[in-house]
Structure formats: structure tokens, C-alpha cells
Amino acid sequence: MNKKxxxxxxxxxxxxxxxxxxxxxxxxxNTAAAVDQEHLRIIIYxxxxxxxxxxxxxxxxxxxxxxxxxxxxxxxKAGAELVAIPCLTAHYFLPELRRRSRLPLLxxxxxxxxxxxxxxxxxxxxxxxxxxxxxxxxxxxKAFARRRVRLLEPSAAGQKKIMEAIYGRKGIKAGFTGSGPxxxxxxxxxxxxxxxxxxxxxxxxxxxxxxxxxxLPLPLIDPMNIGARALIVKAGGRVREQPLP
Amino acid sequence: MNKKxxxxxxxxxxxxxxxxxxxxxxxxxNTAAAVDQEHLRIIIYxxxxxxxxxxxxxxxxxxxxxxxxxxxxxxxKAGAELVAIPCLTAHYFLPELRRRSRLPLLxxxxxxxxxxxxxxxxxxxxxxxxxxxxxxxxxxxKAFARRRVRLLEPSAAGQKKIMEAIYGRKGIKAGFTGSGPxxxxxxxxxxxxxxxxxxxxxxxxxxxxxxxxxxLPLPLIDPMNIGARALIVKAGGRVREQPLP
Numbered sequence: 388m389n390k391k392x393x394x395x396x397x398x399x400x401x402x403x404x405x406x407x408x409x410x411x412x413x414x415x416x417n418t419a420a421a422v423d424q425e426h427l428r429i430i431i432y433x434x435x436x437x438x439x440x441x442x443x444x445x446x447x448x449x450x451x452x453x454x455x456x457x458x459x460x461x462x463x464k465a466g467a468e469l470v471a472i473p474c475l476t477a478h479y480f481l482p483e484l485r486r487r488s489r490l491p492l493l494x495x496x497x498x499x500x501x502x503x504x505x506x507x508x509x510x511x512x513x514x515x516x517x518x519x520x521x522x523x524x525x526x527x528x529k530a531f532a533r534r535r536v537r538l539l540e541p542s543a544a545g546q547k548k549i550m551e552a553i554y555g556r557k558g559i560k561a562g563f564t565g566s567g568p569x570x571x572x573x574x575x576x577x578x579x580x581x582x583x584x585x586x587x588x589x590x591x592x593x594x595x596x597x598x599x600x601x602x603l604p605l606p607l608i609d610p611m612n613i614g615a616r617a618l619i620v621k622a623g624g625r626v627r628e629q630p631l632p
Numbered sequence: 633m634n635k636k637x638x639x640x641x642x643x644x645x646x647x648x649x650x651x652x653x654x655x656x657x658x659x660x661x662n663t664a665a666a667v668d669q670e671h672l673r674i675i676i677y678x679x680x681x682x683x684x685x686x687x688x689x690x691x692x693x694x695x696x697x698x699x700x701x702x703x704x705x706x707x708x709k710a711g712a713e714l715v716a717i718p719c720l721t722a723h724y725f726l727p728e729l730r731r732r733s734r735l736p737l738l739x740x741x742x743x744x745x746x747x748x749x750x751x752x753x754x755x756x757x758x759x760x761x762x763x764x765x766x767x768x769x770x771x772x773x774k775a776f777a778r779r780r781v782r783l784l785e786p787s788a789a790g791q792k793k794i795m796e797a798i799y800g801r802k803g804i805k806a807g808f809t810g811s812g813p814x815x816x817x818x819x820x821x822x823x824x825x826x827x828x829x830x831x832x833x834x835x836x837x838x839x840x841x842x843x844x845x846x847x848l849p850l851p852l853i854d855p856m857n858i859g860a861r862a863l864i865v866k867a868g869g870r871v872r873e874q875p876l877p
Binding site for chain 1: 646647648649650652653656657660661665666667668669670671672673674675676677678679680681682683684706707709710711805806807872
């Protein structure tokens with residue numbers, strides 16, 4: 388890999404930190420490299436003080452945009468040439484971030500829709516497991532609707548289980564990545580399957596930390612893996628040939 | 633966690649990328665935080681183009697110091713206030729790096745010796761699994777000798793197995809973290825155990841990626857875990873109470 392031919396990738400992280408670490412790992416695992424030197428230059432700003440995105444979207448919590456703009460400035464100063472944000476709810480703010488930063492920002496929602504519709508042609512219905520914030524933003528609904536794919540969201544009961552799995556006292560954000568949150572997410576997925584979904588989007592960066600594809604009878608689409616591969620390509624790196632989940 | 637009370641931690645990474653990702657994960661896992669906002673601000677520069685440290689120490693390969701200084705400048709510009717380098721062989725160059733950068737640099741070798749001698753009082757002999765480069769630098773030998781602990785290094789045959797596990801065509805740096813490299817490392821460890829070592833230092837950042845403590849009949853000391861906890865403390869964060877490996 389020629390140093391000049393590749394761009395320095397930036398990651399605006401900390402939303403949450405676990406998801407940021409996993410995204411970094413996915414970039415490394417998806418890069419075709421036999422020695423260290425063939426990997427990409429990456430600058431990560433883990434900035435967990437950025438106010439909660441779900442709270443901002445749903446409950447009038449503090450606006451995270453000025454914090455994210457500060458984070459993007461740090462990445463720009465450090466030499467990042469394109470940036471990914473491993474938090475899907477944060478993508479609601481992408482148009483505003485694009486107005487306020489010169490850095491090219493990868494759109495993980497758009498990349499996910501592109502990958503899904505080209506890999507599963509003829510797909511009519513896709514289910515979404517995500518935070519209340521992401522569901523409320525309707526970012527996935529709108530992006531899939533443009534490709535004439537209908538998005539199924541969980542019932543109120545299913546959504547409650549997802550939130551408990553992510554934000555609960557024994558949830559993923561509190562460091563629990565065992566069977567407790569996994570069971571809750573499987574129950575929410577089961578409901579979507581019974582209602583006829585043909586694939587499921589792991590629409591929150593925390594979900595694939597505990598929900599594994601082999602526990603589901605249909606494709607589990609991971610926007611983080613798709614995003615990691617898209618970032619490698621856009622930075623000029625070489626993607627490892629392997630099937631996406 | 634008060635924003636002003638904590639420092640922004642920096643990680644000079646990419647040596648190798650997998651070890652950097654794991655070190656980042658260890659910081660997150662070892663931080664006492666119930667919500668994202670209680671985690672530390674961290675800037676990571678994954679800079680895998682830094683020339684191989686082992687090659688520089690042993691075979692007159694390109695000097696990595698100017699590259700590492702460039703990396704430290706990137707971290708400084710981005711606002712890092714103290715820096716850890718998750719590559720033990722790179723610690724050979726720490727005195728020179730300290731002369732050429734104003735950033736406080738965490739010494740993972742010193743932290744490891746401090747933790748080991750205080751956690752295992754009366755320890756007489758410790759074994760080292762590390763790259764040829766780290767063994768040749770004698771950084772662990774010297775640091776343990778100061779505390780009157782004797783360091784055992786593997787025989788030439790054992791060392792060859794370690795290098796194959798790390799650098800081999802099916803080694804850790806090529807993305808293989810399964811039973812192949814694990815078996816080679818266990819054989820090298822077995823030799824040190826037979827020669828009377830009382831504990832083993834996982835002296836290369838890649839080793840704990842495949843060698844698990846429960847496969848050994850004595851303590852496996854992981855400088856990366858010790859370093860992650862030391863970095864949290866020095867940055868003003870709260871360490872999660874749990875036993876170190």
C-alpha cells in the first residue's frame with residue numbers, strides 16, 4: 388500500500404466507546420494486509436462526553452451537534468481526510484454536520500441500504516432493531532423507502548426490550564454483553580420475523596456486540612461491518628475478500 | 633467524571649493494529665462507567681507504517697523513531713495530554729522518544745514490573761514470551777533485575793516458535809488468532825515452566841490475543857491490561873474493580 392495513495396481515515400467515536408472499539412476492529416479485520424504496514428492510517432477520537440443522541444432526538448436533551456463539530460475539528464487538525472461516525476442515531480444530524488464541517492463524512496445508513504438492496508435483490512420487507520432515537524428519526528425508513536423496501540419496526544413491547552438490552556442497568560452500555568441483553572434482542576427479532584420480515588438490520592452499533600447472526604433464521608445485516616468496508620475502500624485500502632454478515 | 637478533572641489520553645498505535653484495538657478495548661473494559669459520558673476522552677493514531685521495531689533492533693532495519701515522533705506530534709496537535717504505546721518492543725526507544733517529545737509517555741515495562749513485584753511478593757523468577765526484538769533489547773531483563781527478579785528467556789527453539797506464532801504466514805500479524813499460533817505459544821511457555829519459572833510475562837502485545845491464562849498452570853501477566861489500567865488512573869479516570877490477569 389502506497390502511503391500517498393491512501394487517505395487517513397478518521398473515526399468520530401465514543402458514541403458509545405464499545406461500538407467505536409468494535410468498528411476499529413472491523414476495519415482491521417476487513418483490511419487485506421499481510422504485514423502491519425499494509426494497514427490504513429486511522430485517527431480515532433473517542434469523545435464519549437458527546438450528549439446522548441437518543442435523548443436529544445426524543446426528549447429535547449442537549450444538542451450533540453456542537454460537540455460533534457468540536458470532535459470533527461480535532462480529527463481534521465490531526466490530519467483525517469474522511470470520517471465515519473460509528474453511531475447510527477448520530478446520522479440523523481449528518482446534514483447539519485456536513486454544513487458545519489469540511490471533512491467528507493461517510494453515510495453508514497446510505498451504505499447499508501446500498502449493500503442490502505444489491506446483495507438481496509427482490510427484498511420487499513426489512514426489520515429494524517434500533518434505539519427509540521434511531522426509530523424516531525426514520526432515517527432507515529426513508530432511505531429504504533427510496534429503494535421501495537418497506538421497513539418494519541418493533542411493537543412498543545419489542546422496542547422496550549431493545550432499550551432495556553442497550554440502556555438497562557444490566558445492558559450493553561453498562562458493560563454487560565452476555566446472555567441477558569442477547570435474549571431480549573432475540574425476542575424483539577422474533578416478533579419482526581413472525582410479522583414477515585425477510586432480513587434484520589442491526590440498527591444500533593451496540594446490537595451486534597451481543598446478537599449473533601447464527602441465532603437468527605434470516606440475514607442479520609450489520610451496518611458497522613458494511614461501513615468499515617466502505618471506509619477502507621474510500622480511503623484507498625484493500626478490502627479482504629469475505630462474505631459480509 | 634468531571635470533564636476538566638480528566639486528561640485526554642493518547643495512544644500511538646498501529647504497532648500492530650490488532651494490539652492497538654485490543655488496548656483500546658482494555659481501557660474501555662477497565663473503566664468504571666455506567667454511561668458513555670463517564671468514559672475517557674482518547675485519541676488514537678493508528679500509524680502502521682512505522683517501520684518494524686524488531687527489524688530495527690536486530691537487523692539494522694529503518695529507524696522507527698522519526699516515524700514515532702511524527703505520530704506523537706499528531707497526537708499532541710489533536711490534544712493528547714499523555715500517551716501510551718501499545719507495543720513493547722517500541723519501549724526500547726522510550727528514552728529517545730522522551731527527549732524528542734514533550735508529551736508524558738507511559739512506560740508499560742515499568743508499570744508491568746511494578747504490578748508484578750507488588751502483586752506476587754517473593755517472586756524469584758519470571759519467564760518472558762516476546763519477540764526476538766524485545767528479548768534482544770533486554771528491557772524486561774533490566775527492569776526486573778532492579779527488583780531482584782530473574783528473567784528467564786526461551787531457548788532458541790522456543791523463541792523460533794514464538795516468532796512463527798507472531799510473524800508466520802499463518803501468524804497473528806497476518807490475522808490468524810486461532811489454535812495454530814496458540815499451540816506454538818503454549819509449547820514455548822511449557823519450556824519456561826519446566827525450567828522453573830513462577831509466572832509468565834506476555835511480553836508482546838500480540839501474545840494475549842491468542843494465549844489465554846486458563847491454559848497455563850501459573851499467572852500469565854499481561855502488560856497491556858496493566859498498562860490500560862495505569863493509563864486510566866493517570867488520566868484521572870476511575871478503574872473498574874476486578875482482578876488483573
